[in-house]
Amino acid sequence: MATFSSKITTIERHTLQQQQFRAGARGVLTQLLNDVATAAKIINREVRRAGLTDILGDEGSVNATGDEVKKLDVYADKAIYRVMDHTGRVCVMASEEVEDIISIPEEFASEDAPYVLMFDPLDGSSNIDANASIGTIFSIHRRVSTGKHGTKEDCLQAGHKQVAAGYVIYGSSTVMVYTTGHGVHGFTLDPTLGEFLLSAEDMRIPTAGSIYSVNERDTHSWTPELQEYVAWLKQEDPASRRPRTGRYIGSMIADVHRTLIKGGIFMYPGTVKKPSGKLRLLYEVAPLAWVVEQAGGKAILADGSSVLAVQPTELHQRTPVFMGSPADVDECAAFLTGSH
Numbered sequence: 001m002a003t004f005s006s007k008i009t010t011i012e013r014h015t016l017q018q019q020q021f022r023a024g025a026r027g028v029l030t031q032l033l034n035d036v037a038t039a040a041k042i043i044n045r046e047v048r049r050a051g052l053t054d055i056l057g058d059e060g061s062v063n064a065t066g067d068e069v070k071k072l073d074v075y076a077d078k079a080i081y082r083v084m085d086h087t088g089r090v091c092v093m094a095s096e097e098v099e100d101i102i103s104i105p106e107e108f109a110s111e112d113a114p115y116v117l118m119f120d121p122l123d124g125s126s127n128i129d130a131n132a133s134i135g136t137i138f139s140i141h142r143r144v145s146t147g148k149h150g151t152k153e154d155c156l157q158a159g160h161k162q163v164a165a166g167y168v169i170y171g172s173s174t175v176m177v178y179t180t181g182h183g184v185h186g187f188t189l190d191p192t193l194g195e196f197l198l199s200a201e202d203m204r205i206p207t208a209g210s211i212y213s214v215n216e217r218d219t220h221s222w223t224p225e226l227q228e229y230v231a232w233l234k235q236e237d238p239a240s241r242r243p244r245t246g247r248y249i250g251s252m253i254a255d256v257h258r259t260l261i262k263g264g265i266f267m268y269p270g271t272v273k274k275p276s277g278k279l280r281l282l283y284e285v286a287p288l289a290w291v292v293e294q295a296g297g298k299a300i301l302a303d304g305s306s307v308l309a310v311q312p313t314e315l316h317q318r319t320p321v322f323m324g325s326p327a328d329v330d331e332c333a334a335f336l337t338g339s340h
């Protein structure tokens with residue numbers, strides 16, 4: 001008879017254990033992370049039923065940054081709000097789907113609510129109809145405002161100030177990955193138990209990879225340096241793991257999750273027409289950059305500086321990003337800054 005010796009750890013227990021790393025912790029962040037897991041289970045249930053419940057299809061409106069909104073985006077956005085608004089743990093929220101900050105209703109607002117939650121409720125939603133992986137991204141900061149209601153300033157904090165971040169990928173299985181600055185940990189949802197169980201403790205990104213991930217549609221609008229780098233990736237030179245393999249799902253969460261597991265580089269650069277690219281700093285780039293860095297990777301801008309140092313000035317600010325295995329990102333930086 002098979003024996004199973006490894007311990008079974010739920011995400012609730014794991015977040016509680018991680019509390020030991022935070023001096024004076026009162027357990028509020030722990031509970032907030034568990035709220036995120038609860039919201040993820042609700043979204044997961046709907047994502048899994050998507051083809052069955054006629055929920056697919058365009059909502060017929062556009063979101064705050066001009067993208068087509070799918071109904072599941074709206075469902076996911078509301079699910080997170082409904083889990084969070086009355087807990088007394090968050091003072092303000094912001095979502096990729098909502099133009100302005102999301103205030104906490106008057107009756108639940110409190111000057112004691114210590115955290116700020118920002119999220120992309122359903123990233124990669126243009127992939128829903130093709131059954132490709134989509135996900136939820138979250139970013140948590142400590143509040144900086146005082147007073148009953150949180151403010152926009154609470155949201156406009158640099159990525160290196162995050163206290164927790166992560167994502168949930170609704171893929172061939174549903175996996176939640178999070179960091180509180182003490183490693184990156186992955187949990188797989190057991191749908192029969194309704195529990196996220198620890199499946200990858202202290203995830204480390206490979207130091208070098210053999211995959212690059214970028215939308216090559218924009219090749220001719222890239223800077224000459226980036227064009228040169230991507231052309232270099234395709235040249236034959238086994239000693240430097242070339243040619244590299246191209247992989248691009250078009251769902252950042254799926255492309256970054258693969259990069260975390262298999263190594264390599266994910267890029268969403270700026271172009272001549274759109275120098276800031278497409279991805280949003282607060283809801284997509286900063287949280288995933290911190291996860292990648294916590295796993296031993298790097299996340300930079302085109303000038304080689306850290307994405308996590310960027311001080312946001314707008315809620316829906318976009319930024320170029322190059323993230324992944326340290327060796328791959330260093331190679332990329334050398335090309336982009338002309339020092340290769």
Ligand code: AHM
Pocket residue numbers: 067096120122123124125126215250251252253268278
């Ligand atoms: P979304 O938030 O509307 O889903 O858009 C973000 C997505 C990312 O997941 C992905 O990396 C990117 O858009 C793909 O964009 P493109 O089609 O320009 O390559």
Ligand code: MG
Pocket residue numbers: 096120122123124284
């Ligand atoms: Mg998105």
